[in-house]
Amino acid sequence: TSYELLQMGQQLAAKFGLHSAIVVNGNESYPPAAISEAALAASNYLTSILKDQDLIGVGMGNAVFKMLDYIRAKPSVSADVIQIQGNSVRSQLYAQGSYIVLEFARRLGGTAYLMHAPLSVNSKLLRSLMMEERFMQSHFNRLEKMTVALIGIGTDELRYDNDDVCNFGENFHPASNICSNFFDINGEPIETEYSLHTFSVSTETLKNTPEVIALAVGAKKKEAVLSAVRSGIIKSLITDDRIAAYLLAAENA
Numbered sequence: 449t450s451y452e453l454l455q456m457g458q459q460l461a462a463k464f465g466l467h468s469a470i471v472v473n474g475n476e477s478y479p480p481a482a483i484s485e486a487a488l489a490a491s492n493y494l495t496s497i498l499k500d501q502d503l504i505g506v507g508m509g510n511a512v513f514k515m516l517d518y519i520r521a522k523p524s525v526s527a528d529v530i531q532i533q534g535n536s537v538r539s540q541l542y543a544q545g546s547y548i549v550l551e552f553a554r555r556l557g558g559t560a561y562l563m564h565a566p567l568s569v570n571s572k573l574l575r576s577l578m579m580e581e582r583f584m585q586s587h588f589n590r591l592e593k594m595t596v597a598l599i600g601i602g603t604d605e606l607r608y609d610n611d612d613v614c615n616f617g618e619n620f621h622p623a624s625n626i627c628s629n630f631f632d633i634n635g636e637p638i639e640t641e642y643s644l645h646t647f648s649v650s651t652e653t654l655k656n657t658p659e660v661i662a663l664a665v666g667a668k669k670k671e672a673v674l675s676a677v678r679s680g681i682i683k684s685l686i687t688d689d690r691i692a693a694y695l696l697a698a699e700n701a
Contacts, residue, residue: 509600
């Protein structure tokens with residue numbers, strides 16, 4: 449029931465020290481419905497906290513992309529939007545950060561700040577040289593001023609373009625992938641060379657962002673979400689009842 453979902457959210461927020469936790473129906477028989485519910489809940493939550501002159505960092509993923517169906521401008525509030533990851537080589541729009549940022553900015557009536565970079569490159573030297581460009585330095589400096597971030601939580605399966613860029617090895621099995629930063633089940637960062645190949649917001653920047661809203665639904669993401677909330681990055685969580693039950697049980701164990 450709605451009351452039970454509300455209670456689960458309150459329990460999650462209390463246990464993990466979150467600003468807010470919103471739990472939606474997992475809808476096992478039709479997973480896209482859970483994504484839509486999470487996207488709607490996240491849109492409503494974002495609208496409720498949005499302030500004039502906010503700078504919203506927007507990531508990638510199905511649920512964040514689905515928010516475009518629901519997000520609308522708030523009266524008398526103009527918020528700018530900034531891309532926090534480069535564009536994936538995947539053709540799906542949910543993996544194209546620049547498109548998502550442009551559409552968010554159009555709906556919110558603000559300016560879109562695009563990264564103008566791929567998610568990753570094979571050459572560490574090329575990445576280093578690109579980071580020396582003035583427009584890249586300006587973009588990453590602006591990321592430090594984010595007031596809100598909207599992100600998905602990836603699993604070990606979701607490395608995007610990663611495997612052909614960095615040799616992770618057969619024993620590399622992170623619990624979660626947060627904007628191309630990897631974490632174990634306890635939320636501790638896993639250091640790899642991948643950061644030397646990627647154009648993405650850093651863990652430190654996300655931790656310093658006042659509000660980080662994470663969206664994740666689907667039972668296969670339960671360990672990833674547990675890892676993410678333990679990392680100290682996530683400030684507010686939108687998830688489903690199956691993941692919520694797993695999180696509460698894991699913390700009680």
